[in-house]
């Protein structure tokens with residue numbers, strides 16, 4: 088099980104807040120699709136200062152991705168305005184606990200549509216919270232920055248475990264899990280199939 092609150096990297100983004108170019112970030116924040124390019128693997132590499140990696144990203148790329156992602160998290164937080172963080176965290180935890188398959192999504196995001204298609208093709212039962220129409224959507228996205236270290240959608244949990252997005256994240260994302268044949272078993276195990 089993953090308790091995102093304990094694994095979330097905190098504070099790093101605060102250090103770069105003052106240096107971000109808000110115009111660029113506003114554009115990024117308004118385009119959830121861009122999130123797919125801010126790869127968590129690069130973020131991890133940046134944090135642990137590992138210079139060689141299988142994906143052979145240069146440290147400059149890592150630094151830039153880190154910069155953009157951290158700035159983006161800060162911007163998502165600021166866009167959310169004032170909200171009751173404890174209440175939002177309680178709601179997120181409740182959703183993760185109560186739903187064997189949970190997806191935070193945007194109604195129009197292509198990667199979200201693709202992720203839903205993977206589940207629909209398997210005729211899986213799943214719960215979607217559309218963050219662009221949910222009244223708590225902005226706050227949930229802001230809290231996700233601390234919960235899972237990213238704000239991108241789709242964000243998918245299976246049996247309480249964060250599996251990533253459509254084709255990224257800690258378990259490679261839904262498409263990869265499906266292609267490797269693992270998804271079917273995972274969904275059966277939680278009774279979603």
Ligand SMILES: *[C@@H]1O[C@H](CO)[C@@H](O)[C@H](O)[C@H]1NC(C)=O
Nearest residue numbers: 204205208262265266267268
């Ligand atoms: C899921 O995997 C199956 C089997 O590998 C494949 O036939 C199917 O096209 C995949 N679904 C999607 C939406 O990619």
